[in-house]
Amino acid sequence: MTTEDPQAPPSDRPTQSEAEAAVRTLIRWAGDDPAREGLLDTPSRVARSFAEFFGGYELDPVGVLQRTFEEVEGYDEMVVLRDIRFESHCEHHLAPIIGKAHVAYLPRTRVVGISKLARVVDLYARRLQIQEKMTAQIANAIEEVLQPHGVAVVIEASHQCMTTRGVHKPGTSLVTSRMLGAFRADAATRREFLAFVGVGGAPGMTNV
Numbered sequence: 001m002t003t004e005d006p007q008a009p010p011s012d013r014p015t016q017s018e019a020e021a022a023v024r025t026l027i028r029w030a031g032d033d034p035a036r037e038g039l040l041d042t043p044s045r046v047a048r049s050f051a052e053f054f055g056g057y058e059l060d061p062v063g064v065l066q067r068t069f070e071e072v073e074g075y076d077e078m079v080v081l082r083d084i085r086f087e088s089h090c091e092h093h094l095a096p097i098i099g100k101a102h103v104a105y106l107p108r109t110r111v112v113g114i115s116k117l118a119r120v121v122d123l124y125a126r127r128l129q130i131q132e133k134m135t136a137q138i139a140n141a142i143e144e145v146l147q148p149h150g151v152a153v154v155i156e157a158s159h160q161c162m163t164t165r166g167v168h169k170p171g172t173s174l175v176t177s178r179m180l181g182a183f184r185a186d187a188a189t190r191r192e193f194l195a196f197v198g199v200g201g202a203p204g205m206t207n208v
């Protein structure tokens, strides 16, 4: 991942006008007329929205995380950023996934600017995702760049493909976690983190 991001956008990316034509096709598929006044600008709006929703392919997690600080007076306790709200889209239905991530690490010699932890969450959220993969990607990126004693990521999210269509179960949320290093090896460290973020090993939590 450090040298080559497997999710980098393909070189044969369609043009904006090709994307707009695809949206007109979908509007016709939905049963409406893309030539009517209210829908005339919709294809370009949707293309712009896609650029916003999926801007994470352009961003490099290594670049985001590499600004670190070493003058921390030997601080080596857990650093936890909790309740990082994110919006993503599921790769099966392109439906929104809305939730929050909790990210922690145990620094070795250096700490990272805390906004960068939120930026890494956004970077992966702004791609087509399944929650398990996004959870693992965030943890793996932090581990690889910062090389801390441990990394923990918990994500709780609601999937609109499950709440507004298909099985229609509003109020459900999926909880996933990835624990690396000390968080995986040491139950007390893991418990301390889960207590900080208020997730007490909820039933149905998926470890990835």
Ligand SMILES: Nc1nc2c(ncn2[C@@H]2O[C@H](COP(=O)(O)OP(=O)(O)OP(=O)(O)O)[C@@H](O)[C@H]2O)c(=O)[nH]1
Binding pocket: 090, 091, 092, 129, 130, 131, 132, 159, 161, 162, 165, 166, 167
């Ligand atoms: N594990 C996992 N599954 C997800 C995620 N997002 C969506 N899904 C599920 O992906 C599955 C896709 O199943 P399919 O049977 O291929 O699709 P479908 O016919 O639209 O299924 P339904 O949603 O049950 O109507 C569904 O069960 C979704 O609930 C995710 O982040 N993680």
Ligand SMILES: [Zn+2]
Binding pocket: 090, 091, 092, 093, 094, 095, 159, 161, 162
């Ligand atoms: Zn889905």
